[in-house]
Amino acid sequence: MSEKKPKQKRLQTAETLGKLMVDYYTEAALIKSQKKPVAWLTSVAPVEICYAMDVFPVYPENYATACATKKLSAEFCAEAETRGFSADICSYALNNFGSLFLDKGPFMGKGLPEPDILIATQHACLSMAKWWEELSRYFNIPLYVVDASVPIGGDISSYHVKYFADQLEELSQFVEEHTKNKFDMDKFKQVLEYSDEASKLFLEVADLRKTVPSPVSPVEMFTNMFPLVTLAGKKESVDFYKEFLSEVKQLADKKVPAVPNEKYRLIWDMFPVWHNLGLFKYMEEKGGVVVGDVYATAFGGSIDVSRPFEGLAERYVGNPLLSYGVNEQINLYKQIIKDFSIDGIVFHSNRSCRMASMGQYDIKQGIFEDLGIPGAIFESDFVDPRSYSDEYVKDILDAFFEILESKK
């Protein structure tokens, strides 16, 4: 997700990714002069509608990860706090507010292009809708919240899908009304096909991590999420994942490891520490390679394009990250542990995300009780380095690797 490239470009795809990001952010920088409408979206918001309607989508969350890797996030978060926002709210949001107030950012020194409309979801977490409401007041522009009713641990029913699908249709009208761009069903279907294909390809790559040793590293996986999230529905995204898949497949066939000396195969629970992706390297030096996660793969999921609105709704509402309680999450991890030959789990308890962090202790304990697979939990923040202590995190990881060592 970040702009930071691996020091040595192990994968050809890294070049392509770099180019896609430069193209995207160059377009973003010029977009206002092109008079193209701009929408700011939360993650898991239906970006496909934007691409189908020629609206340029901007992701402040993705942008926060870029600010973090460029070491700007501490300054931005602090600025938001001096303007009256609590230090306890999500640092993605603080980073965004701070960057707005300072009109500063990692790309050509500027912040994001100003939005004309705002699109948010509330089902990934409460903070997204609250953050977007604040943006709506700040810019004084219209906001559409795509809301979902998602049972926890239960089955999705047709009325859950209908509620979401109806709003997707309403959202297309909202975009028409506020941008004057027309909704075109054929174009929408084309976008959905691209989005569906990109996500299938991405999941295929993720699946190749079942190969021992893993042909792809966690930093490569996380950074290569950018097209999946930001360019979902564009042909470039499909082309990118074709290239990514074929490259990783070749490495898997030849059993070329992404990380030398892969000794322990790990699951990473939820968000990377964006301001310190070096943590993955720290673990890799000890032989620990992250091969499983639910964060990256949760952005995938297939779409039934023959029923465009319902199909897209099913994909969003069915996102397992959002409808699983602790027991379902434990079962999901148990399956991943089996399929990916996992030795241990690292839980990033992210102060910014109560949604993702709540339940981690129970999941860790449940998996240890059932399978004897150990876990380590450390507390940090995904974007704000001020909540991060390197010694503390490394102490926890060191102790964890001692346990892994003793089990081998």
Add this chain to the structure above:
Amino acid sequence: MMISEFQQQYANRHEIANQWKKEGKKIFGCFCGYVPEELIDAAGIIPVRILGSLDKIVMADKHLQSFICAFGRSCLDLGLRGVYDYLDGIVTSKTCDIMRNMPGIWSRNIDTPFSAYISAPTKRTESARECLLQEFKIFKTNMEKFIGKKIDDDAINKSIQAYNTKRKLLSELSAVRLQDNSPVSGSDFYDIVRAGFVIPTDKYIEMLTSLKDNLASSKPSKNGDIRLLVSGSTFEDVNIMTMIEQAGGKVVCDDLCVGSRYYSDLVEPVKDPLRALADRYQMRVTCPCKHPSEERVQKVAAQVKEHNIKGVILIVQKFCDGHLFEVPYMRNLMEENDVPFLYLETEDRLGEEGQFKTRVQAFIEMLQ
């Protein structure tokens, strides 16, 4: 009927509930004001609100991080300690991320026979209401399976009426709070509302009616005379309210979960009682977890004008995202309206009273 009897009922709520249990009654714990208590009541089950306490949190720390609100941690802690063992079920309605994740953690660690999660939509729209109606239907069916009999419309209508009466009586009492020399103080009122969360409705209605009759001959409460509105998230410590009043404030109006958010809006009768319930629970936006939420803050500003309020105190549970995101907005809106505004953040049990007291006293002095 004295206010102390309400306080006593609340203080002894677990003993009382254990007594019901011995009598063979079924009890469900509700996690927030968006759970349709009327439906539970109609099933012949006593709904009580799950609330925290001021006790030190001991067992919940093994399950929840320190950056989860004290309310959530305290509720789970009481559950883990067995205090809520009398519950036959827990019911959650979707509001914040804590409420969303709580049932899974609760059910994994605490043996409560029934659990329901109502995935309440966030928006106030027709289609959201339709969705909630379906959720209520499923909730009703699951309760019917649990009790082994049907819940008929007459029973639901009867419960709706009782709850409407309860909410209406609270509104009337709240109006008494607004009078000069009111015999009901803001902290009294807080205690009264909260007691209503754990007393069966028929008994509570009797208590409220009797209290109302006695009030005519009651003396004014001894609180201050600076008219204040208190807004905020749920908090356990009524001492905050008492302290505000001892410092010379008079809380005549509120925007609290344990307050106006509970009793505002009655259920308007329509043919299908479930639809009537869905109407009430979906079409009102009294919690910052619902969208759009500006209306709630605007309503606070309107009440300030209407009731001659001199200042607004916002009390927010630390880590309560819904409220925290809105603090600058509320502060700015109050400033634009020339309404003095004080923001207090609480963790319920950090002995912050001393610090609060200084700030509250300074605020009230400024208003005098």
